[in-house]
Amino acid sequence: MRTLLSAFSLTxxxxxxxxxxxxxxxxxxxxxxxxxxxxPLLQRWFDAYNRTVDPTVQVSYQSVGSGAGLxxxxxxxxxxxASEAPFSGARLESFRAKYGYDPLQLPLAGGxxxxxxxxxxxxxxxxxxxxxxxxxxxxxxxxxxxxIRIKAENPGIANKLPPLDITWVHRSDGSGxxxxxxxxxxxxxxxxxxxxxxxxxxxxxxxxxGNEGVAATIxxxxxxxxxxxQSYAKLEKMATARLENKAGNIVEFSTEAATSALDAPIPDxxxxxxxxxxxxxxxxxxxxxxVMLYREYPDQQKLTKLVEALKWTQGPEGQAITKELDYIPxxxxxxxxIFAELDSIxxxxxxxx
Amino acid sequence: xxxxxxxxxxxxxxxxxxxxxxxxxxxxxxxxxxxxxTLALAGFAGIILIWVILQTTEAALPAIQQFGLGFLVTTRWxxxxxxxxxxxxxxGSLVTSLVALIFAIPLGIGTAxxxxxxxxxxxxxxxxxxxxxxxxxxxxxxxxxxxxxxLIPAVRPIFRAINQTLGWIPFLGGPAPRGPSLLIVAVVxxxxxSPIIISITRSTFESLPRSLKEGALALGATRWExxxxxxxxxxxxxxxxxxxxxxxxxxxxxxxxxxLSGNAxxxxxxxxxxxxxxxxxxxxxxxxxGRLQVSALMYAGVVLMxxxxxxxxxxxxxxxxxxxxxQ
Numbered sequence: 001m002r003t004l005l006s007a008f009s010l011t012x013x014x015x016x017x018x019x020x021x022x023x024x025x026x027x028x029x030x031x032x033x034x035x036x037x038x039x040p041l042l043q044r045w046f047d048a049y050n051r052t053v054d055p056t057v058q059v060s061y062q063s064v065g066s067g068a069g070l071x072x073x074x075x076x077x078x079x080x081x082a083s084e085a086p087f088s089g090a091r092l093e094s095f096r097a098k099y100g101y102d103p104l105q106l107p108l109a110g111g112x113x114x115x116x117x118x119x120x121x122x123x124x125x126x127x128x129x130x131x132x133x134x135x136x137x138x139x140x141x142x143x144x145x146x147x148i149r150i151k152a153e154n155p156g157i158a159n160k161l162p163p164l165d166i167t168w169v170h171r172s173d174g175s176g177x178x179x180x181x182x183x184x185x186x187x188x189x190x191x192x193x194x195x196x197x198x199x200x201x202x203x204x205x206x207x208x209x210g211n212e213g214v215a216a217t218i219x220x221x222x223x224x225x226x227x228x229x230q231s232y233a234k235l236e237k238m239a240t241a242r243l244e245n246k247a248g249n250i251v252e253f254s255t256e257a258a259t260s261a262l263d264a265p266i267p268d269x270x271x272x273x274x275x276x277x278x279x280x281x282x283x284x285x286x287x288x289x290x291v292m293l294y295r296e297y298p299d300q301q302k303l304t305k306l307v308e309a310l311k312w313t314q315g316p317e318g319q320a321i322t323k324e325l326d327y328i329p330x331x332x333x334x335x336x337x338i339f340a341e342l343d344s345i346x347x348x349x350x351x352x353x
Numbered sequence: 354x355x356x357x358x359x360x361x362x363x364x365x366x367x368x369x370x371x372x373x374x375x376x377x378x379x380x381x382x383x384x385x386x387x388x389x390x391t392l393a394l395a396g397f398a399g400i401i402l403i404w405v406i407l408q409t410t411e412a413a414l415p416a417i418q419q420f421g422l423g424f425l426v427t428t429r430w431x432x433x434x435x436x437x438x439x440x441x442x443x444x445g446s447l448v449t450s451l452v453a454l455i456f457a458i459p460l461g462i463g464t465a466x467x468x469x470x471x472x473x474x475x476x477x478x479x480x481x482x483x484x485x486x487x488x489x490x491x492x493x494x495x496x497x498x499x500x501x502x503x504l505i506p507a508v509r510p511i512f513r514a515i516n517q518t519l520g521w522i523p524f525l526g527g528p529a530p531r532g533p534s535l536l537i538v539a540v541v542x543x544x545x546x547s548p549i550i551i552s553i554t555r556s557t558f559e560s561l562p563r564s565l566k567e568g569a570l571a572l573g574a575t576r577w578e579x580x581x582x583x584x585x586x587x588x589x590x591x592x593x594x595x596x597x598x599x600x601x602x603x604x605x606x607x608x609x610x611x612x613l614s615g616n617a618x619x620x621x622x623x624x625x626x627x628x629x630x631x632x633x634x635x636x637x638x639x640x641x642x643g644r645l646q647v648s649a650l651m652y653a654g655v656v657l658m659x660x661x662x663x664x665x666x667x668x669x670x671x672x673x674x675x676x677x678x679x680q
Contacts, residue, residue, distance in 0.1 A: 036640075065640025067647075090644045167531050172616030172633075174432075174641025195433030198641035206533055206627045207616030209637065216501050220509075221531055 026056045028305045033062040034069025034082035036210075037176045037229065038289040041109055041327050042082060045313045048321060053312060057305045066176050066198060073292050074098060076353035079306060081292035084111075084176025085198065086271035099352055101295050104345065105270050106338045107288040108313055110328035112258040113181050114285075116238035117225040118218050119145065121160045124239040125252055128154050131244050135189035137166055137225065140204035145223060162223065169217045169226030172207025174198040180287030181227045187275035188246075188284075227285075230258070231326035247280040257283035258328045266334055270341075286328070295344070296351040307342045314338060406658065413651035415644075424652055430618045430634070432642070437649035439656060441620045445628040446657065449538045449610065450603035452624065456543030457599055461550025462592060466580065468551070469558040482555070488548045497612035500541050505532045505613070512536070516625055527623035533615035536624040541609050546599035553598065557591025558584060589675045597668030604661055607632035631657045 032042065039061060046059035064072075066083035073081035074094050087095060087103050095103050115129060129137075130153050136142035142149060143166055151158040171178045175198055182196040194200040208217045211232040218224040218238065225241075230253055233240050242252045251257050261277035261284070274286055291310065297303040312318050319329045330338070410417075416424070420437060427438020464485065468478045512530040520526045530536075565587055569579040585592070615627020616637060635650050642650060 067641040067643060068639070165528065172611070172629075173637040174639075176641070194431070197433040197643075199432050199638050201429060201431040201433070201618065205617070206531060207629075207637070208533070209612050209616075213501070213612065217532055220501075220506055224531075 030059045032080040033072045035066045036063040038082040039063030104293040105290040110288045112230040114240040127241040129241045164223030167224040168205030183275045184285045245284040261286045296348040298351045300347045416648035416652040442631040445630040452539035453542035457547040461547045465554035493608040500613045530625040535628040542603045549599040550595045553595030557588040611636045
């Protein structure tokens with residue numbers, strides 16, 4: 001009896017061990033790191049992919065920030081990176097020096113940025129900001145909500161504009177959102193001297209940590225205005241302004257207006273920046289995020305699974321998630337080019353890491 | 354040593370002698386081993402410290418070479434043009450920590466006196482002492498969130514009123530206070546560091562010889578006189594070291610500063626206006642920083658380490674002075 005029992009438990013153990021190892025062997029662990037802006041979408045995509053398409057693919061994405069993500073890509077400690085600003089400058093040179101080729105950067109989705117405000121009595125979409133006005137707010141030239149320039153542009157609510165100081169709220173942490181926003185401001189505001197980057201030297205205002213910090217500061221402070229990702233503005237139900245675009249039309253954010261803004265000729269390296277879209281109905285402040293890939297991977301299985309997963313994100317299920325989370329899906333023509341680039345990645349067992 | 358003992362001595366019973374020597378050498382080996390172990394452990398702490406300093410300095414080297422000591426007096430932080438200086442952050446770190454001490458010292462010493470000098474029965478002081486120690490366990494990010502969502506809305510009207518009535522004092526002046534400010538950071542830091550002052554001061558008072566207090570009372574001193582002229586002077590070195598520990602903690606606190614200071618890269622004499630601190634700057638910008646920017650942030654870290662070192666040296670000097678006074 002005793003021997004039978006021990007034999008039985010031994011078999012059970014062996015079977016359990018065998019199934020465990022075979023499952024282990026099939027599972028492909030893919031790691032990525034980078035932009036916080038991209039994190040909700042990437043995590044949701046790969047979670048859905050793991051649950052509904054291929055349970056053996058486990059993608060872990062650390063949202064450590066674009067800069068830290070790019071450094072990890074250069075150091076070869078991740079399989080892909082994500083960033084809202086394309087590779088450039090010293091980092092691009094480091095990458096070229098180490099790997100001998102340019103990084104493969106593929107835009108997977110876009111985002112829009114809105115001005116969110118807290119003005120007692122003024123509802124969502126009621127405030128109109130023309131270019132001169134929002135330039136004046138970010139540079140500190142316009143300091144009051146009852147300024148004659150704001151009143152002139154908002155005849156409908158001119159009497160409701162409160163006699164309050166304008167509190168400009170910006171991100172204090174380095175952020176791709178700030179990069180996209182300042183890239184637009186630099187292009188449209190003649191008096192803007194701070195340039196464009198993931199963190200800049202703000203002439204006025206208070207800095208808050210993260211989208212949630214900006215949202216909290218705006219909500220608590222009557223007279224505050226700041227910039228947040230469109231998806232975050234929607235999530236927090238913040239009042240947002242209608243903006244003047246390059247064509248001189250007043251537009252409200254919509255997925256269509258943002259998609260058409262991103263529908264510009266995309267350069268060969270995909271490093272598309274649209275600081276000031278030109279179409280008559282385009283939403284003016286839009287940007288992309290890219291995944292950064294190597295052109296050679298040492299492991300065939302990992303490469304195949306990674307390419308399959310990335311292609312899926314641009315398919316109907318992936319794009320449904322993109323829209324659901326209020327990111328902007330890529331146009332069809334760009335997706336075809338992304339697929340072609342993904343197919344061009346090769347396997348090289350001796351690839352540098 | 355052993356060979357000398359066996360060589361020269363002429364023991365009546367060599368077997369016993371050898372046995373004793375064996376025991377002695379064994380216990381001696383244990384002693385020596387223990388001393389070496391503690392030495393190694395102590396050295397390990399020092400090595401880690403030096404290693405961290407070297408690594409940080411090495412990472413900071415490009416910025417040190419480019420900006421030199423001008424880094425300490427420049428007020429610009431411009432990642433786009435790669436111009437960096439941390440004077441506003443040095444100012445912010447020092448001011449928030451010192452103001453936090455102004456809140457925490459009376460609170461800390463007062464609480465410690467209440468808990469040790471028999472003003473209330475044990476069943477009152479024990480839970481308070483326990484609660485004080487639990488404050489230390491609150492994560493600073495939670496205190497930061499509490500600051501944003503509870504403290505700022507609660508104190509804003511008070512700050513506005515102070516600003517309107519006492520705005521002629523430079524520290525309280527400027528435009529009507531908005532949410533985040535150096536003063537808010539200082540208040541939360543004060544809450545965070547008072548438990549350090551309380552617990553160390555409390556154990557200092559508890560470790561003072563009972564005879565001191567009894568003697569003073571026997572000589573006819575009142576409770577006030579005993580407290581002010583005997584107990585506090587006798588415990589002064591403990592109190593001062595608790596204050597210095599608390600100051601070090603306040604200088605190094607990161608999340609609260611990043612979340613509540615407003616992160617404005619400006620030097621503003623008024624505490625009611627936004628500012629920034631070295632730790633807040635590093636925490637905010639590290640993730641997305643460019644190469645030289647990372648180096649400049651490391652340089653800022655080195656500056657903070659040096660600041661903390663200076664604070665500790667000053668503390669050591671002060672403590673020695675007071676110890677001399679006691680003797």
